[in-house]
Amino acid sequence: MKFNQLLVLLVGGAFFLAMMSLYRMLEMTQGVKLPHSETPAGPEDNDLSRLKQQIDKLERLLSDNNRSVSLAYFLTAHSVKYILSKQNILYKGDEWDEQPLELILVPHSHNDPGWLKTFENYYQDQTKHILNNMLIKLTEDSRRKMIWAEISYFSKWWNNIDEQKREMVKRLVKAGQLELVTGGWVMADEANSHYFALLDQLIEGHQWIQRHLGVKPSSGWAVDPFGHSPSMAYLLKGAGLSNMVIQRAHYAVKKHFAQQQTLEFLWRQNWGVDITCHMMPFYSYDVPHTCGPNPAVCCQFDFHRLKGGRASCPWRIAPQPITEQNIKERALLLLDQYRQKSRLFRSPVLFVPLGDDFRFVESSEWDAQFGNYQALFDYFDQHPELHVKARFGTLSDYFGALHRRLNAAGTTLPTLRGDFFTYADRDDHYWSGYFTSRPFYKRLDRTLEATLRATEILFSLTLAEMRRFHGDDRLVADFPTSKHFQRLTAGRRNLALFQHHDAVTGTARDPVVVDYGTRLFRSILNLHQVLQSSAHWLLLSDKSQYHHDQSKPFMSLIVFNPTEQLRSSVVSVVVDSPGARVVDAETGRPMTTQISAVWAEPSRASTEHFQLDFVVELPPLSLVVYHVTKASVDSAHRAQYTFHRRGNPPAVQSEHFQVSSPEGPEADAPLSLSNKHVQIWSSPETGLLQVRPFKIKVQFLWYGTRTQTEKSGAYLFLPGDKGAQPYSSLDPPLVRVSRGPVFSDITSCFQHFSHTVRLLHLDGHAGRSLEISNTVDIRSEVNRELVMRLVSDVANSNRFYTDLNGFQMQQRRTLSKLPLQANFYPMSSAAFLQDAASRVSLLSAQSQAVASLRPGELEVVLDRRLQQDDNRGLGQGVTDNKLTASLYHLLLEDRRGGAQEVGGASVEHLSLLAHLISLSLSHPPMTMVTSSDSQVPKLHRFLPLRSSLPCDVHLLNLRTLEDSQVTPGNSMALLLHRKGFDCSSTPDVELQCTWSVHEEVEDNTHVIN
């Protein structure tokens, strides 16, 4: 903790209290201006350094506040290798005599909301022109059609067009010429995104479409996310969609599916919910890879690449404009590709996309594509002997025709379960790098997510309480309802934007990453204002005294429990005295406290600042007020420290704490900490964890990259032949052990990282797991990746489990026949290993790559620094590394209470205990500092729930819906998620909640309007 970064608030005259809260600190730190505009301007060059400074400041604050934050392609054309095209797909030619080939050509334009340019710059340079031209060109000819996916862009464009154009849009939508597909705010990444954010961006987009166009999307379109998750399929189905298209699946999977004619299937959840899914068969969604198996031929039918234009065909055969002279030859050449492609599917309806990234910008491109294709379609019409009917269409047109044909034939599609990770597009190029790339931002994403959810719930409860207070549905006039709702909406949209498949993935250019980071950061600050004033209203004993004054922020210490469970937690604040007292403001009951040193350097404690931790028991969704006052030096237990460093005992500066540095034989004795539930050990040499009786050890290792030309980058993980090498450092680490009544921990300080294992001395389940936190800095390294590996004696063979989007668990099998990088999977919130006797679960507060390369092992990639581009269009390496924090809970469970057969079941769940710990990890208590001004009226704790929800039911969100005036309406969406859980381990601590047994609670997420 650096002193100049501390927020110091005057409490009781001479006593300083600082919340260990990132948000408050950011607000009060000099130099960080609270933004007034919710939408940051695009980072023009002259703004870039300012934005970078903000992000750098944020980086320091985040690393200093690990605990409170976490608790409180384009392929270059010559490299393209397509799948199935090495040999022609055979057909006889009479296959369509009975049922003609029904071809539906679907024009599309893939608009990334940020990648090489920022969202704003893409909009100005390309997107708005595409949409403007769309309006003109579709209106010109009713046979023309188009699909559009990204509502972030569409809504921005809508705001900029006049009423007459809006009416034109509505007519096109009504006529079925323009179809909004998926309807999400973005085309979301499906590996790193948490399901809260996936669903929220979908709701934001669907609500927008409903409000402005009065329609509901029916088909999904995900052509660019780097691998696909069944969680997304489930959310789409739940949102009312019946069909979906996906593209980036492993080339060997595509080949297999093509051979089996299973590229169209019913994608089934493990509990049996289906959605029709079409997987594109070839390498890409561009024209060369969508008309048929031969890109050299298909490229000739991308009329944007006509000679003299900006684009050309890398296969060196240019497209020709369709003329009377060449039309027969051209039509037959194209039809041959269509027919070959059609052989990969079971029905005679053929879906062919027509588009690429940021296509249809210029008016001339519209004319070239629509004019030439219409001529070809007309030719097919005039030649019935070809047995082909072709037209422009949308996804609904295609799937409608497909289902009609399937019904007529009395057939259904095959079903499929599982996911499409880890994606490879060619050779051994597995896209497992992006599971960790830019981990700093992946963590910031989850911080905003936790803040947004807490704010949504508290804001909705506030509006409901206000309506009840007046008894006539009126809101409190003085409460800044619409301003707060704008902040909330901007927070939703910035989180939504970051779920884009080049944002949370860490695969955008540096300035674009800074733009995203700034949006996340501003939203966190703005949402905190909403949180604070909502808390103000809810806590007032006498509501008539409410008065909102922005210049005098409502200021005691308020803690919000954003979870639906009664919980024991540790709250941290920084104070300027080694003596402090905390009481419950309402009952006057003193809390159990611990004073710890704030370490300015690994062995130098601050003499001015101290960390005060106290134990709270928070009812579900409660707001509770505490008073923190300066007290005699003996008023709080002080932590005791021991320091170890092999061969070079450190000189420790710490005048307020009892410190020892053992010497002689004592120095070699193993370090040990324990609470009621767990005992951990560690060697004084490394400080790295060993747990008994589970025999778990922690190791750190480096991966390098290949010596060949193709090396790891933002997308790809291409490790060197040697695999991981043990982390070693010239200087032995400094190991610092702290012991106290609230928590005890062991911190090891190495050159590139510090690693802390903490035991909380809490009753109940909160004390049952080990908290592991790392702060990593690899900015001095070249082409290296740092991993943390857990080594256990769990006999899991080659099977392990990782979560998909925090929504469900998926079994993985480590296969030695695959390259090492193929065995890495995304982990958004959890991974576990198990055998018949035990289970080891790693619960995570951020998304990272995870693998279990050998039995008993689980490793996570903490950060990666890669000097070069990996040829997927980004054009740069990832070298903007930051001091990056990561946080986990490690849970060891005995399965002998009711162990099931191991290895046979492919559907596994976390235990109830693991679910509860994961919930606490992802949704830390939110802390707010308030003024101790004697004029502040009496505050009364706010307890909206009489009891905890059943512990398998998660309150995903309580979301105030928007009315037509862009203000909060009278309705809210209550989203509940009933979780599956594993029963084989009987918790040795009694859970304070029940689980639901009612059949009426269905196993899914409900959206209640």
Ligand SMILES: [Zn+2]
């Ligand atoms: Zn994209």
